Amino acid sequence: MQKHPTVTGGNGVTDEVKYYPFKIGGVEQIHPNVHPGTPKYAAGIVVGNLAFLSGMTPQSTEDGSCLTVGVEAQVFACLDKVRAVLEEMGSSMDNIVKTIILLKDLEYYQQMRAAELKYYQQYAPRLVSEPPASTYVQPAILARPEFLVEFDVTAVIERA
Numbered sequence: 001m002q003k004h005p006t007v008t009g010g011n012g013v014t015d016e017v018k019y020y021p022f023k024i025g026g027v028e029q030i031h032p033n034v035h036p037g038t039p040k041y042a043a044g045i046v047v048g049n050l051a052f053l054s055g056m057t058p059q060s061t062e063d064g065s066c067l068t069v070g071v072e073a074q075v076f077a078c079l080d081k082v083r084a085v086l087e088e089m090g091s092s093m094d095n096i097v098k099t100i101i102l103l104k105d106l107e108y109y110q111q112m113r114a115a116e117l118k119y120y121q122q123y124a125p126r127l128v129s130e131p132p133a134s135t136y137v138q139p140a141i142l143a144r145p146e147f148l149v150e151f152d153v154t155a156v157i158e159r160a
Contacts (some may be wrong), residue, residue: 015048020088022054025062043085046157051089053153055102056081057143066146071108075115078151083123091157093124099134100152106138112149 022043044053058067058077067077083093103112120127142150 018046018089020044020046020085023061025064043081044089046089049157051086051091051095051153051155051157053082053085053155055100055143055150055152056085057147057150059144059147066144069146071111071148072115072118074148075112075151076119078149079116079119079123082151082153086153086155089157091155093120094126095155095157095159096124096127096132096153097156098154099132100137101134102137102139102142102150102152104138104142104148108148109136 020043022041041054044051046052056078058074059065060067061081068074079093082096086092086095101112101116103109117128120131142148
């Protein structure tokens with residue numbers, strides 16, 4: 001985690017911005033560590049009590065490969081990465097308030113939602129009875145052809 005300058009809003013409230021880098025093989029995915037044309041992004045950013053995560057794909061953080069095939073396995077791989085980043089931020093899966101789910105093909109929708117529920121039952125039981133706001137999008141293409149799903153998540157660090 002890296003701390004960045006504080007942000008002062010129009011209401012005079014000052015929030016520190018905390019940056020959580022995305023890493024592959026332990027290397028931060030920022031310039032000059034990556035080749036031109038390679039994505040450069042944070043795993044997540046915390047501003048005040050809000051956590052904004054980058055889209056999580058089934059990409060390995062060890063070597064960049066696709067971790068698995070099949071919708072359920074890819075949902076679990078994506079949500080495992082979401083959980084790891086949230087825990088690094090001092091939060092948890094139960095604190096997710098919004099998801100944007102990018103799914104390669106509508107034919108996978110029911111499988112994706114069933115896998116999401118199964119994951120929440122195991123790792124975020126609160127989200128089973130109090131699900132987050134959620135949007136489904138079918139993009140023209142995801143980052144790589146072998147990716148079937150991607151999760152973009154917003155969470156709170158702590159619930160009141």
